Amino acid sequence: MIKALIRLDLLLLSRSRAFWSLILLLLSAAALALVSGLDWRDRYIHAADAARLTVEQDNQVLVAVYDGMVSGAIQPTDDDTYDGIGTYIPDPRDPYVAGFYHTQIAELPAGALLGLATGSTELRATHHLIRSVPLASLMRIGESAERVNPSALAAGRFDLLAFIMYLCPLALTVLLFDAVAREREAGIAPLLAALGPTQKELLFARGLTRGGIVLAIALAASLIGLLWIGAALTPVAFWWMIGVSAYILFWTALLLLVASTGFGLIGTAAINVSVWVALLLLSPGMAERTLRPSGLLEPRALAEADVRAVIRETTENDAALAAAKEEVAESYWNIDFDSAPVCANRESVLPTYVERRLSDEIYSSAMRAGASREALYDARLDRWAWLSPPLAFRRSMESIAGVDPARQRAFENQVITYHATWRDRVTDALFACRSFDREAFESAPTFEWKNPQSLSRNWSGLVLAILLAFGLGTVALKRRPLMD
Amino acid sequence: MRMLQYLSLEAKLAIRDRGTILTVAVLSAILIAAFVSGLRADQAETEALKTAAERVQAEWAAQPPKNPHMAAHYGILVYRPPTPLQAIEPGILPYQGAVTFLEAHQRNAPMLSPASVRSAETRYGGTRFSPMLQVSGGFLSLVLGFLIGSREARRRIAPLLKGAGVKGRPLIIAKAITSGTLVLLAAMPSLLIAMFQIEGTDALSRFGVLSLASLLHLFVLAGLGVALGQWLGSTRFGLTAVAFAWGMSVLIIPRMVDVAAEQIFPLTQRQINEVIAADFAEGPDGHGDTEANVIFEQGLLAEYGVERREDLPVNFDAMLMQADEEYRGGVYDVHLAEAEAVRKRQDFIKRISWLFGPTPAMLDFSVRIAGADADTQYRFDESAEAFRRDLVGRLNNHMAENSLSGDWEWTPEDGYYASFSAFNPPAPSLRDDLSDLLPSAAVLLFWFMTSIGAMVASWRQFDKSLAA
Numbered sequence: 001m002i003k004a005l006i007r008l009d010l011l012l013l014s015r016s017r018a019f020w021s022l023i024l025l026l027l028s029a030a031a032l033a034l035v036s037g038l039d040w041r042d043r044y045i046h047a048a049d050a051a052r053l054t055v056e057q058d059n060q061v062l063v064a065v066y067d068g069m070v071s072g073a074i075q076p077t078d079d080d081t082y083d084g085i086g087t088y089i090p091d092p093r094d095p096y097v098a099g100f101y102h103t104q105i106a107e108l109p110a111g112a113l114l115g116l117a118t119g120s121t122e123l124r125a126t127h128h129l130i131r132s133v134p135l136a137s138l139m140r141i142g143e144s145a146e147r148v149n150p151s152a153l154a155a156g157r158f159d160l161l162a163f164i165m166y167l168c169p170l171a172l173t174v175l176l177f178d179a180v181a182r183e184r185e186a187g188i189a190p191l192l193a194a195l196g197p198t199q200k201e202l203l204f205a206r207g208l209t210r211g212g213i214v215l216a217i218a219l220a221a222s223l224i225g226l227l228w229i230g231a232a233l234t235p236v237a238f239w240w241m242i243g244v245s246a247y248i249l250f251w252t253a254l255l256l257l258v259a260s261t262g263f264g265l266i267g268t269a270a271i272n273v274s275v276w277v278a279l280l281l282l283s284p285g286m287a288e289r290t291l292r293p294s295g296l297l298e299p300r301a302l303a304e305a306d307v308r309a310v311i312r313e314t315t316e317n318d319a320a321l322a323a324a325k326e327e328v329a330e331s332y333w334n335i336d337f338d339s340a341p342v343c344a345n346r347e348s349v350l351p352t353y354v355e356r357r358l359s360d361e362i363y364s365s366a367m368r369a370g371a372s373r374e375a376l377y378d379a380r381l382d383r384w385a386w387l388s389p390p391l392a393f394r395r396s397m398e399s400i401a402g403v404d405p406a407r408q409r410a411f412e413n414q415v416i417t418y419h420a421t422w423r424d425r426v427t428d429a430l431f432a433c434r435s436f437d438r439e440a441f442e443s444a445p446t447f448e449w450k451n452p453q454s455l456s457r458n459w460s461g462l463v464l465a466i467l468l469a470f471g472l473g474t475v476a477l478k479r480r481p482l483m484d
Numbered sequence: 485m486r487m488l489q490y491l492s493l494e495a496k497l498a499i500r501d502r503g504t505i506l507t508v509a510v511l512s513a514i515l516i517a518a519f520v521s522g523l524r525a526d527q528a529e530t531e532a533l534k535t536a537a538e539r540v541q542a543e544w545a546a547q548p549p550k551n552p553h554m555a556a557h558y559g560i561l562v563y564r565p566p567t568p569l570q571a572i573e574p575g576i577l578p579y580q581g582a583v584t585f586l587e588a589h590q591r592n593a594p595m596l597s598p599a600s601v602r603s604a605e606t607r608y609g610g611t612r613f614s615p616m617l618q619v620s621g622g623f624l625s626l627v628l629g630f631l632i633g634s635r636e637a638r639r640r641i642a643p644l645l646k647g648a649g650v651k652g653r654p655l656i657i658a659k660a661i662t663s664g665t666l667v668l669l670a671a672m673p674s675l676l677i678a679m680f681q682i683e684g685t686d687a688l689s690r691f692g693v694l695s696l697a698s699l700l701h702l703f704v705l706a707g708l709g710v711a712l713g714q715w716l717g718s719t720r721f722g723l724t725a726v727a728f729a730w731g732m733s734v735l736i737i738p739r740m741v742d743v744a745a746e747q748i749f750p751l752t753q754r755q756i757n758e759v760i761a762a763d764f765a766e767g768p769d770g771h772g773d774t775e776a777n778v779i780f781e782q783g784l785l786a787e788y789g790v791e792r793r794e795d796l797p798v799n800f801d802a803m804l805m806q807a808d809e810e811y812r813g814g815v816y817d818v819h820l821a822e823a824e825a826v827r828k829r830q831d832f833i834k835r836i837s838w839l840f841g842p843t844p845a846m847l848d849f850s851v852r853i854a855g856a857d858a859d860t861q862y863r864f865d866e867s868a869e870a871f872r873r874d875l876v877g878r879l880n881n882h883m884a885e886n887s888l889s890g891d892w893e894w895t896p897e898d899g900y901y902a903s904f905s906a907f908n909p910p911a912p913s914l915r916d917d918l919s920d921l922l923p924s925a926a927v928l929l930f931w932f933m934t935s936i937g938a939m940v941a942s943w944r945q946f947d948k949s950l951a952a
Contacts (some may be wrong), residue, residue, distance in 0.1 A: 158739035
């Protein structure tokens, strides 16, 4: 019977111009979403091109000096005696000078499925130049990764996830509002019941047919996107497909439940649309606003001021500088200048590193304080995910796609750690009276993004969608038959 | 029947309809909740930015003796001031940098956008008062108008009314007035609460214009709903078609047009960086060696009639750095103006979505009247850059005039840094912003006329079917 009902429904739909218009619209929108998302992926990947060029050019200067010193053609300037007159040639062997000139880049690679989902990748910097200068002057927290039209940025990118989240449910509301009401209002329900099919079978068949059509389009678009970015055979692609299926099933079950309530066509249509507005437009924003903790922006906004305060205090007078030097030596450098070799106490450069160390500590702790507030926000959103299933779904899919804020926070944390390593490499060399020879220059550690173990994927949205799909579907199919 | 009788009848029917009253109550509650939840949402952020701005300025003024160019490298931060109606319409500003680091030699983009540190920022939805009023309020107005407009058609009593001598014109007008009044009743509590919370004459003026435009927008949608209710009320897919069309016009088509605008007029940061870097290589470099430096030095030596830079009565390094600033400033001006022109072309394309419904135009109007649009961010960026150029220029010139070439240890007199004024960008008044409001206001008026036209067409159809 179910098969016959599905065939009948497909036949009815295939004869409807409105249905084909809807399908054409959905396919066009899916194509546009793919183009938009994949264009963003391409721009993201190339966003660091200019920074990479800067690194290359900066380091070529040092290579040229090393080469010039070997051939005798270049004699670097002695930084301790340079009076500002004449051409300055940086000495890459001098750790203090190398600290200024030797440049690295820290990049967050594109998430596995960036392009299908955009997440917060538009809003945060995805690469930072690293030198042994204050972190505050290098890290651009909260700077957009790329130039995007401001109003388009505020509205949100129309990527495949947006297509699946917003347009597919809207199409389902149109396809399912008359799942059983049409027969009831046309007065043919008793006739249909007499011929065999029950409301349960009719609902099930309509859900399977119409939900299946939307699901097929969503999965086909996803598959094209996955093939395009070369991720079709990866585990995340599997989870993406599961997520899409769960979400479409959730909406199909929800709308079938509305259809089974016995309202008329107008009533069902009104409820369907209201549910769509409430779940997709109202609930995510309300949940986010209600659960948002304070202190997300404040530590970062004040960090730069804190950094300047410490620089001002440290450079107030010689006594303040000496006290700061002592504090840094004891707390961070683990060096006793009284017993250290004379060359370790290089008075011309240490004040700079005292300031830098103090400012780095302040800046990095402010960044981490902000990040911990964000993590608290994430935890709250996960705990209360059931308040807004679409919000939970979006967070899960962004996590699967590798475009979630937690991944970017992990990147920023690794940048802070890498910068500290880079800076300590210079100070360690200064205190050990070492210089950087060509080999040390070339073997300098580069930034490697490590996917942290703690960065587990957020499954709550998927689990919630699956549970709700089965729960709502069961209730819809077990309701008291209205047409029998 | 006289007009008053039509109105009285429609009002009675509306009051007796629990669904209508429930819709009005829900809309009213949503708007009040949106206003209250947005009222204090940014307070901590705004305070943090204000405190940081005051502190940075105080510390700049009190900084210990320091070479001016070193002070320029240490730089200063400027913070974007709050907008007049931030609590009810933050617009695009949460997605744009609120802090700019100003330093010598380069123009940095604003950073630290509030949305960038909010883990989950819903962009398709949002709960602020004005967007909520336009989006959810607009939708419920449309539905309300449709339900009131289609009442007779749904109940299949239209022939009965026609038989009783009911005319289309007063009936449709009465329905439109009733729908509009219900929308006004729903929106009024939140508008009144908001009015008493907003401070400042300019903000109040802006709020007044925003309220009037919002009500016009809601009336337009209610009127369209009434007309569509007359036409589609008897069809089974009527309300769904209207709701689907609304969803497309408000949420989907604007996003599609966004994508199209970016594709038609593409612009990437890489493109801008590349042309700027290429042009920089051609000009003077305050800390490097370029051919332009040699030309500049020769020119300066000739100007002062000396042969060596050590003989110059001014500090050559400071003069070179200022030449570097002026050259780079010109490069930034040219290429960032080109980028801004691309942005404006993209925005123009985006207006295509205004043809599919009145809400996108109203959302644009709302953002602009609240002073929270892309032009506001552009003005902040430009003001910060003007402040940077003035600050760095004064520092370089002071060093040039009071020290000699090569003297990097020279420090200015006590209190010198306190002589710099704080960053205080001009706050445009409503009058300044009026011209920017014209396109969306014109489109809203177009939709108002369309709504009237639709109602006229619907009552003619009602009368025509009566005559038939």
